[in-house]
Structure formats: C-alpha cells, structure tokens
Amino acid sequence: MPKGLNRAIGALLIAVALYSVLGFLILPGIALRVANQQLANFATVPAHIQRIEFNPFSLELTVWGLNIGEPGKEQIAFERLYANLQIDSLWTRALHLVDVQLDKPKTEILFNKDGSLNLTQLFKLPASEPTPADPNAKPFPLRIDHINLAGGYVHFQDLRPSEPIEFLYDKLDLELNNLSTLPDDNAAMTLVAAGPAGGRIDWTGHISLAPFSSEGTLKVTDGQMKSWWPYVHDALPLVLEDGTLNLSTDYKLNLDKGTELLLNNASVSVAPFAIKAPDGRPLVRLERLDVSETTVDLAKQQVIVGKIRSQKLETWAAREADGQLDWQKLFASQPAKPATKPESTKAPAAADSPQPKPDPAAPSKPWQVLLKDVELRNYQVHLADRQAQPAVALELGPLNVDVKNFDSLNGSPFTLKVDTGLGKQGKILVDGEVNLAPISAKLKVQTKDIDLRVAQAYINPFIRLELRSGMLGSDLAVDLKSTEPLAFSVTGRAQVDQLHTLDTLKTRDFLKWQQVVVEGLNYQHGDSLSIDKINLQQPYVRFMINDDHTTNINDLLIPQPADSGSKTAAAKPAASKDKPLGIHIGAIAINDGSANFADFSLTPNFATAIQQLNGQIGTIDSRQIKPAAVDIKGKVDRYAPVTIKGSVTPFNPMAALDIATSFKRVELTTLTPYSGKFAGYRIRKGRLNLDLHYQITMGQLKAENKVVVEQLQLGEKVDSPDAVSLPLKLAIALLKDSDGKISIELPITGDLNNPQFSVMPIIWQTLRNLIVRAAEAPFKFIGGLINGSGAEDLGSVSFAPGSSELSKNAESALDTLAKALKARPALRLEIEGTAAEKSDGALIAEQRLEREYQYNYYKMLQRRGDKVPAQASLLEVPDSEKGALLEAIYRTRLKTQPPAEWTPLGKAERTAKLRESVIKFWASDNVLLRKLGQDRASSIKDYLVDKAQLADDRVYFIDANLGEAESDGRVVTPLHLDAE
DSSP: OHHHHHHHHHHHHHHHHHHHHHHIIIIOOOOHHHHHHHHHHBBOOOOEEEEEEETTTTTEEEEEEEEEEEEEEEEEEEEEEEEEEEEHHHHSSSEEEEEEEESSSSSEEEEEETTGGGGGGGGGGOOOOOOOOOOTTOOOEEEEEEEEEEEEEEEEEESSSSEEEEEEEEEEEEEEEEEESSSOOOOOEEEEOOOOSSSSEEEEEEEETTEEEEEEEEEEEEEEEGGHHHHHHSOOOOOOEEEEEEEEEEEEEOTTTTOOEEEEEEEEEEEEEHHHHEEEEEEEEEEEEEEEEEETTTTEEEEEEEEEEEEEEEEEEEEEEEOHHHHHHHHHHSOOOOOOOOOOOOOOOOOTOOOOOOOOOOOOOOEEEEEEEEEEEEEEEEEEEESSSSSSEEEEEEEEEEEEEEETTSSSSSSEEEEEEEEEEEEEEEEEEEEEEEEEEEEEEEEEEEEEGGHEEEEETBBBBEEEEEEEEEEEEEEEEEETTTTEEEEEEEEEEEEEEEETTTEEEEEEEEEEEEEEEEEEETTTTEEEEEESSSOEEEEEETTTTTTHHHHHEEEEOOTTTTTHHHOOOOOSSSSSEEEEEEEEEEEEEEEHHHHHTSSSOEEEEEEEEEEEEEEEESSHHHHHHHHEEEEETTTTTEEEEEEOOOOOOTTTEEEEEEEEEEEEEEEEHHHHHSEEEEEEEEEEEEEEEEEEEEEEEEEEEEEEEEEEEEEEOOTTTTTOSHHHHHHHHHOOTTTTTEEEEEEEEETTTSSOOHHHHHHHHHHHHEEEEEEESSOOOOOOOOOOOOOGGGSSSEETTTOOOHHHHHHHHHHHHHHHHOOTTTTTEEEEEEOOHHHHHHHHHHHHHHHHHHHHHHHHHHHHHHOOOOSGOOOOOOHHHHHOOOOOHHHHOOSSSSGGGGGSSSSHHHHHHHHHHHHHHHOOOHHHHHHHHHHHHHHHHHHIIIIIIOGGGGGGEEEEEEOOOTSOOOOOEEEEEEEE
C-alpha cells in the first residue's frame, strides 16, 4: 500500500477518533458545565442539569435531569430531552430535526396574592438594549418532523382570589408531526391531559406557525367547575355546591389578519349544577343543561346555537319585607372594586376652558346571538313575597319553555311557548311570537284553576274579607304593540269559578257565586273595555243594615291613611286630559241567583231571603246614553214570585229610567219588624202583592205603585216610639173587600233634582191619609169574612222532640186534610209553627253543634286548600277533629274561656264539660227554637204542596210560637182554617 494512502487513512482515523472524543466526551462535558454555570448565575433558585449526551455521527442530543427549584419542589423539570438533528440543515437553510422527545416534563405555575408569577421570578436576566421591531422580519426557519411529550405534569395554583384555586394535570401527552416555521406548512397535533380530580382535555388538529393558524377539535370531559369557581365567586356572591362541565368543539383560528376564531359544531353540557347563597340558602339546582350544534364566529361577532336542552332546574326567589328582591340584595352586598387612581391630580379646568372633543369613532358592532331551538323541561320556581302579611308563597312548575328562532338583533320574531303549573292545581299556557326591537308580541294565554286565595294577603289591608275559594280560568289573546308608550290589547274570555268570600267580622258569607263567565272580552289599553256577555251562575250576596243605619259594606272597608296633599287634591281635583275608559257590556245574565237581606235597625230585627233570581240586563255603554233593558225574575222565601222589568241607564240613572217591579204572594209575617216599628203591631197573617212602576226622565219622577194585601191580620201590640196613633185594626177590616183583599194605588210625581224631595215620606203620608179616610167612613169599606171549620183530629200535627220530620201518621193525616181542602176551595189553611224548650232544646242544641262541627271543619279544609264538597253539610267530621273544634266553638259562641278548674281534667272529661256547656247554651236559644217552629211549619206546607198537590197560595204561615210539650215529649203544631 503506498505510504501516502497509509498516511491519509491514518490521518482520517485520527480525525475520526478526535471527532468522536470531541463529540462524545468533550463537547457534552463543556456544554453541561457551561449550562450549569449559566443556571447558577441567572437562576434565583437551585437549578442544574444532570447529564448531556451527544452523538456526533447521528447528531442526536439527549439532555438528562433538568431541575429548577428546591429539591422536591421543582418548578420546572424534565427527565429527558432528546433531539435528532439532520445534516440537510446545512444546505436547506432551515434547522431540521427528525425527532424531539420530552419525557416527564414538570411545570409549577403559581400566582401569589400580589399577582406575581413564579415563572417570571426564576431568573434574573441582565438588561438588554431594546431592538426596534422589524416589520419584514421572518421567523427562524425550523422544521421538526416529530415532537413527542410524554408523562407531562402541570400544577396550577392562584392565590389571588379569596379562595385559592388549584388544579393538577399529572397525565399530559403531546404529539406533533411536521411542525415548521416555513410558510404554509401544517403540523398535525394531538394533546391529551388528565388529572386525579377528574377532568380530561383532548385536543387534535393542525397548526401552522407562519402565519399562525390552527384548526381541529377540542374536547373537555368531566371538568370540575369547583376548580375555577373562585374567579366567579369574587365577582358574584354565589357559592358552588356542584358542577360538572363537558365541552367539545371544532375550531379554526387564524392570526394573519387580526384574530379570526370560528367555533363550529360546539356543544356544552353541564350536569349537575347547584349554587347557593353565602348564608346557605339554595339559589339554583340544575339536573342537566345541553347546548349543541353551536357556532361562534369572532370575526362576524355572531353566536348561533342550534339546540338547548335543559332538565329539572329548581330556583328560589323572594321579595323581602323591605320590598327588595333577595337576589337584588345578594348582588348589592358584593363589595365594590376600588376605583382606578386618576392619572392626574391637577385642578379641574375652568368653565370656559376648551373641553376635549369626544372620540368620533363609531360604536362597535353588536354581537348577534341566534337561538334556533330551546327546550326547558320540568323547571320549578319557588316564589315568596315576605312584604305581604301574611307572607305569600307561590309555586311555579313544572315549568316548560320552548323558544324557536330567537335573534338578539331582532332579524325576525321568535316563537315562545310556556307551559307551567301554578300552585297545587293551576295551569298557565302561553304561545305566540315576540319581537325585541321594537318590543311587541302576539300571545295566546290560557289559564286554568288559578287559586285566587293567593290574593288574600293583598286585600287584607283594604277590606275585612276572607277569600275562602276561587278559581280563575281564561282563554285570551294578548297583542302587545309597544312599550313606550304602552299599547296593548287583550281579547278572549275569562271565568271565575267557586268564588266564596267571608265577612270576617260576622263570620258570614258575603259574596259568592258558582261561576262567572266573561265572554267576548276586548280590552284596548287606555281606551276601552268591551264585553259581549257576562254570565253569573248562582250568584249570592248578603246585605245588612246595622242598628245605626250603616251597612255591612261600611263595616268591611278599612280606613286608609290619607296621603300628604290629598286634601288639596280633593279640594281642587287636577284636570286630566286623558280620555275616560269606555265601557261596553253587551248583556249580563243572572242564573239561579240569591241574596240575604237583614235590617237590624228594626225591633224586632228583620231578615228575608231572595232565591231563584234569573234574568238578563241588556247592553251597557258608558259612551252612549242609551238605556239598558232589564228583565229579572225571582222568588222571596221560595214561593213569592218577583219580577223586575224595564230599562235603566247605569252611568246616568237620573237621565232615563223605566223600571216595573212586581212582588206576588209575599208572606207579610216576614215584614213584622216594619209593622212593629211604624204600626205598633206584629203581623200575624197576610200576603202582599206589590206592583211598582218608576219612570225618570231628566230627573223628573213619575211613579205608579199598586199594593194588594190579602188576608191581613195583625198580631200582638209592640212598643215602638215610631208607631203611628191610628185605628189600624178597624181601618184594615174596612179596607178588605169581599175577597179579603186590600187594594191601594199610590201615584207619585216629583223633581229628583230638588234635594228636599224624598219618595218615602210621600208614600207614608198617602197611606196614612188612606187609613184615616177608611176609619172616618167605615160603611164604604164593609166587607165580610167567610168562616170555615175543620175536623178536630186534623187540627194539629205532632212532631218528635227536636225534629221537623213528618211521621207516617202525620203524613196520612195531612193527605186527608189536603183532600178536604181541595173539596173546599174557599178555605185557607194557617200553620202555626211551634217548639218547646223542655222537649226540643237539648236536641236542637245537639243538631246545632253538629252543624258547627261541619262549618268549622269545612273552613279548615278550605284554608288548607283541600278539595271540599259544595256545602259544609255534606261533610262528615272525623271524631278525632271534634275535640279541637269544640274548644273553638265554646270560645266563639259562649264568648268566654273555659273555667280554670277544667284545666287538670282529662281530655275526655274536659270534652264532656265543654259539650255540656255548649248544649246548655243553645238549648234555651229562642232563635233556634223559633227556627225549629218555622221548619215544622215549612215541612207541613212542603208536604201539602209537593206531595199532596195543594196549591201553595192556599197555605199560610202564622208567626212561630214557643209552647209546651206533651207528657210524652211530643210537640204539637196547631193548624187553623180560614176562608177568603
């Protein structure tokens, strides 16, 4: 072999050996020493690298064991860093790495309370001269075929919030393929991160560095909201109890020309979720919320949500005693952030100093939010009003809400549907379209069985009335045209069922009805209210005149404190330019109505009942002075028919009125209080036929009154300071015609505009003059009575003690009596109801006690909101409830407390004492005894009329009597015969 070749080979081998020694040993050692020296010079915490390896032939570099931080508390560390450099980097003018591997990297990210970040404090670097940015500068050319990060560890802690935030990802893996800073190169990326506390991040996609852009898919699984909730808590006083978040989205990000971010096919799921107030009371609980098919476009400032599905949200809200909402007070309690320190402390400029001009820049474009399909199901809202007394609680749910095609920029109206329960059995349905700008809506609103008792607390300050029951239903169309000014209309129908109000002073029914239906409702806000028809089903009202001539309505109204300045306003009312509301009612129909009337200003007191009221009132219109037709029929005390017919102008009755009223066969015994006060006698017997015809034209009255009294007989004398001194019995006997009737005509005329004119004194003076003339000319009024007689064995009816039920023997006797009366049409029967305290008292007291049990138990069930029958008498009171009810009955009816010596008694013995006292109290009650006598008379008459088919106009009642019982305890009710 030539010497030259040998020398060349030898030199080459030496060079390779030196290169190997330099690459494998010397350079890694120098690099390790230099690196550790630099770390020692600039690091503020212990920092070092354990080992560096380099393969000069394959250009593979491995760095082992980087640790920055205290031992055991490293803040940046990794176990191994591997990089494989390619030789083609020399001629491609780009650093080319085939493979980069990083094993078990560790990072601690810590924010202190002062906001400093630990990573910025690890090194103290010398200050460098700032270099101006080169707009044409290009990124360092770099190509990496594969990057793999395995077993990563990231610990994050933030001490700035009031409650520290901390989370950990101890399983972090990242893989990049074909990463490059060269233009238009894309790298495929995969990232997976998971932690021991739950929550996983999956990120796949592509990334380009020049220009920077990325697209791919990001997914968060089982993210725990507690890990970052302190950020929210410091802004809002809400305590998180539970919250799990799942998120996935496709994205596109481009920073070449501004920030362009597009999230596509995004979905968010929260299940479950619960927050509470700092004091521990619950605020919101949610079973599940799913948002899917969502797109977010940052460039277009647009959010499109395809679907929102939510299940079983429960929330609480209340108005506190001071009138504020609890949520409002909750957010108001959050401490305000310190104000930003002003940049300058110079004195304000003088008034004439030139002020800076406002920024002429146009306002930023608003974001657009589109909600295509929203479904909220089985929501529950707990509402409370603690300002009302007593506090009102209202349950709203299950609440279901559907929203379709919502556009925050009001590109088109969106559809809204609400279906919810209200209270125990109420239902509300809302369906329609809503516009946002300007605000308008067209909605169909249906309600069913809305419990009106919720309004009790709001009427308590104004009227002493208990709302026992009432159910609201409606089918309405609401058309909201604008909010400023407010303009809307409501059309449809509404009804209120089972309204029952109680006078809380007297504990008596005041106003009630079975049903009121308003048909053809049309309300135009601020302009008119039109109703086609109002149907009243079984309406009832109680009207009483007190002994001081006030009414029960005056007693119920609660005086209200006068407003400051109200006297001035009353003295000179402010002129109003607003047009009065026009009211139009097509018709009012009354079906099976009734009323109770009582006059306690009379001695004895007077009371009567009107039943079976049926009829109609015609069109009422406040803008047209046109009389409304009136046609009503009814009965007084079941048998006496009443008719009211004519026309009236409700809004101006002095302008036009034409009403004819007729009462037929009214039992005059019910008018005994009036005869006692003005005539000085009770009425023993008689019937009244009354025809009244009143006409008013522009305040001028013309009245025609026709009175026919049948079979009038006066009873015992009554002391009354208002009684007239006239020979009444003689006058009555003379006024009767041959048929036993008294006919009187009383025409009246006058000017109602004259304050001195009064109708009643004229009527009374006319009657007085008529009686005087009859007494002065007796032979002109002589009439005769036809006397009749009946069988002795048919002249009385025996009743069992405490009962108004007819026995079989009594019914047989009445059948015989009815046949005799039919054969003698001129005869009339008089029934004198009788009761005896000794025989009836204890039994009717027991019956009264049972009715009291039923009434009080009925009231208790109503207050609880339980379903009850139509009448209290249909209830069966459990024996277990009677003890407590008896305690209340004793105190209410006897108006005293049980004696103290009863306190140590056992429950059964005490109940027996209470019952004995109540029975004794009612056993001597004359009102109950007289009522039993009247019931016995009614039983006889009902049997004769209903069973024996005797005409009701041939049977009269005589004022009930308190008599004595027979030796065997039976009570005899006498019967009397009379003739026309």
